[in-house]
Amino acid sequence: MADNRPAASIEAVESGLAAQGYIASRQIATAVYLSQEIEKPILVEGPAGVGKTELAKAIAAWRGMKMIRLQCYEGLDEAKALYEWKYAKQLLYTQILKDKLGEVLGGAQTLHQALDQLHTFGDVFFSKEFVEPRPLLQALEQAAGCVLLIDEIDKSDAEFESLLLEILSDFQVTIPELGTVSAIAPPTVILTSNSERDLGDALKRRCLHLHIGFPEQKLEERIVESRVPGISQTLRRQMVGFIHEIRTLDLKKLPSVSETIDWARVLVLLQATELDHEIVKDTLNVLLKYEADIEAARPQLTAFIAKASRQNVFG
């Protein structure tokens, strides 16, 4: 499966991702295809747990490339994201090379001469050997290309966005002491955001903007099928139908795809063959993460189960 060549068509992307267990909607596949065609990063937005991070992993697995992940948080800065000087190593080397330096500068009569001689050796201590590459720089240095996942960019500070602009538009970074480092092979960049804050226009402009919402029922059934193979078709239909009913409620946190998959696993473990009131009531805490939400959903359960089962008969 692993090949580095870009996919020839949208269908190829779709089937390639499917082989890795990621069932992509048409729009997702189009985004992935376009991003490699016109070499632009993808900014993925959507609620938690719909598979934003998973998408990057699937692309990496499908194209057999390394995935480099940069988890964003408040206070993330250049030194942790881009590169850092190995101060300790620099210090150590100056100590070790002290004698050598003495030899080199031995011939010098005056301080001025010594300084001039020192200049001829260039910036030995600010060379590539002393740079500690952090995720962004690592991604540029991969000869075979890679998938760079910048996760939850909305958690980082606004300044950090500006830092990303150069890398996103030209796939290069500028290190003042060394000059500009360009990517050997342009990485596939995926940025994810939970829309906790509005991202800057400059960042958005450089990306393809993909919004992944909750999937349609058919698609979600296929996702469950690929992720939890042991589940029977009847149960799968019923549970996905039930979750779609739950999502119509006004809840604090709606169950997303990851919850669906967890729930499917739980149901398989409990050896359920079809949804009934008892089992739903016992496992509701897998789906809903707030006590208030569970309280709000409880009176509706019977109706939802009935509806989901009916759907099964007709559809």
Add this chain to the structure above:
Amino acid sequence: MRENLHRFFRAARGAGVRVSPAESIDAMRAVSRIGFADRDVLRDTFLLTLAKSQDEKRALGECFDLFFSKPEPAQDATEGTKAGNSEQDDSGAGFSDASSESGDGDQTETLGPLAQMLLLQDRNAISAAIANASGAASLSNIRYFTQRGIFSGRILDAMGLQRLRDDLDNLTATNPALAERLQAALDGLRGTVRDTVSQALLLYGREEAENLRNEILRNAPLARIEPRQVEQMRALIRQIARRLRERYSKPRKRQRRGHLDVRRTLRRNAAWGGVPFLTAWKRKHRDRPKIVALCDVSGSVARVSDFFLLLIHSLHEVVDDVRSFAFSGHLIELSDILEEKSPEAAMAEIMSKVGFGSSDYGNSFDDFEKGWMDTITPQTTVIVLGDARSNNLDPRADILRRIAERSKRLVWLNPEGRMTWGFGDSEMPRYATFCSVVRQCATAQQLERAVSDIVATYQ
């Protein structure tokens, strides 16, 4: 097709999607890879490259659907079969051979191209001709609904209406039946052109129309807007809130280079025996605004208070803490009500609790001092929104003085014009002595400026 894409970008801008030149270049590049074969994929492509938020995606999706659905030329049912030869895309080449099919061969030879086209009911040719004529009349420049007539006329002229009229005159004398058919076809054409123009107005004129409407709305007195405009006004207020958020939600910590933070520097460099490789600089914290708002909800001020509360409470990203209170005869706290309910429901509840009474500023200030005076800290801006008409009751300006002393600033927003302050039962001059700022605040624009200034003092 390039021309069409450019027109689509223009239409997208009209629909409120910000399409920069760089984005249109990206979209072009993407489209050149994707092709026009599959409309759904094309739609997805535009949504990915042009739209940058979900609202924009929705707007752009609608715009796409509208743009790529051309109004179909009306088709005469009896002539339907002849329209079948749809291979004739080119309006010029089609007629000569097709005209031999129609029964009135020698008759139509003498007619103008438009008349021939209409009589042949060649839908593709007519569509193409309308598209060409729209281009010639630069239909995409349409901005206001009043221009519809002009553009329809221009398009018909460009298609050769003059010649058609002459033909019609001649035919009525020689061949009345054919003339009648031509007349019917012409009416159909007029309808199609009208639809084309209406669609173009929807596509290209929306932005102008919206700007014009918003401009009027911004300067309309809030207290007297009509019920049907309330929804639009709410949208406008939300827009203002977004603008203020964008302007003022910049980071609050600013590094002050030049002042070394010795403690943090030493701690950070402990690993290297205190040799300062990494320096830490002193930072200056900026406070986020804390606001206490007292809103008069009696009579005519109620509407203004409504919009003011909506604005203040949509600023949570900029403003740290808002406590709001409403009063007319007495005073209640609103923060919980506003948090739990939608703006409409919350306002209804507030009104049922304290609304529409005759206002008593003295009593309301007294309520505030007894219950919530400790919410005011030296970082707080207190905003009083009201007309200061206390029905000749005791104004209790002494309480206002104490509020002013406790707070950072005291801002009074008065929906009435300056000319009326101090006349009748208005206590404005007496209250004004204790206020840091007194402003008139009757329109959305004044509201925006007032709130913007308040937030700006914290930057």
